[in-house]
Amino acid sequence: MSTEFHLGAGAAAAGPYALDIDPERAGWGYSSLRVLDLPPGAHHSFATGDSEWIVLPLSGGCTVLTDDGETFELTGRESVFSGVTDFAYVPRDAHVRIDTGAGGRFALTGARCENRLPARYGPASGVPVELRGTGNCSRQVNNFGAAGTFACDRLIAVEVLTPGGNWSSYPPHKHDECRPGEESELEEIYYFEIESAHGTDGVGYQRVSPSGRGRGTDVLAEVRSGDAVLIPDGWHGPSIAAPGHAMYYLNVMAGPGATREWLICDHPDHGWIRATWPEQPVDPRLPLYEAPAGAAR
DSSP, rough: OSSSEEEETTTTTEEEEEEEOOHHHHTSSSEEEEEEEETTTEEEEEEEEEEEEEEEEEEEEEEETTTTTEEEEEEEEEETTTTTEEEEESSSSSSSEEOOOOEEEEEEEEOSSOOOOOOOEEEGGGOOOEEEEEEEGGGEEEEEEEETTTTOSSOOOEEEEEOTOOSSOOOOOOOOOBTTTTBOOOEEEEEEEEEOBTBBBBEEEEEEEEEESTTOOOOEOOOOOOEEEESSSSSEEEEEEEETOOOEEEEEOSSSSSSOOOEEETTTTTTTGGGGHHHSSOOOOSOOOOOOOOOOO
């Protein structure tokens, strides 16, 4: 199976970024993801160019400043396994500075777009936390940048947390062709972090199988913290969390459709599993955490 779609931690590092995936690197048209590590007291500036971006703390907090005079204080979080985070949206054609007092790790989720929307703050209290699936298909989805939840031009981004031993992104599904009302065409990046346990780093597994379209994406990868998987096309899933190690992944999606929407098609051999979900309880370990109470500011 091709390894061009599985990027091990550090394999796509560039300049200040531990991970730097843009449309040129991925060989597609829209989706981008950067991961930025900053030590205490550091800052980083970047031009948004032709893309819109969400600055999402993975650990730690920061201040986001734009050249339009906007300033957003992000409280952040200790880790992706400890809580929902606030975030900041910054538009295309802007210059942005990220300052951090205590240091941290920050994801920049991006998408090429046409329209310049206003910079905005996204409070952690406004992030819908969804429990999806039941039994050993149970997982938690933090819909911070989902279509219909937070306004963007093209960018769609969510976080998924899967308890150890469970299968996520299941049944396998795809979104690699435009079929109005049924399926949307979206390029997708998965970025992984795996929770350590008993002093041991964890692993997970990611499957992508060919759908007969595009580049014939075919991946069976052992994934670790800092890894990414590119999904230009194909059936993706399952994402498997090893027993004892919760799995986190950040999904970044964008595509050419006239409407920003996430419409998927289940694999015909495995979609039947959904019919078994009403017979089982949601995994009692979920939610790993709830969004905090509080009004948006």
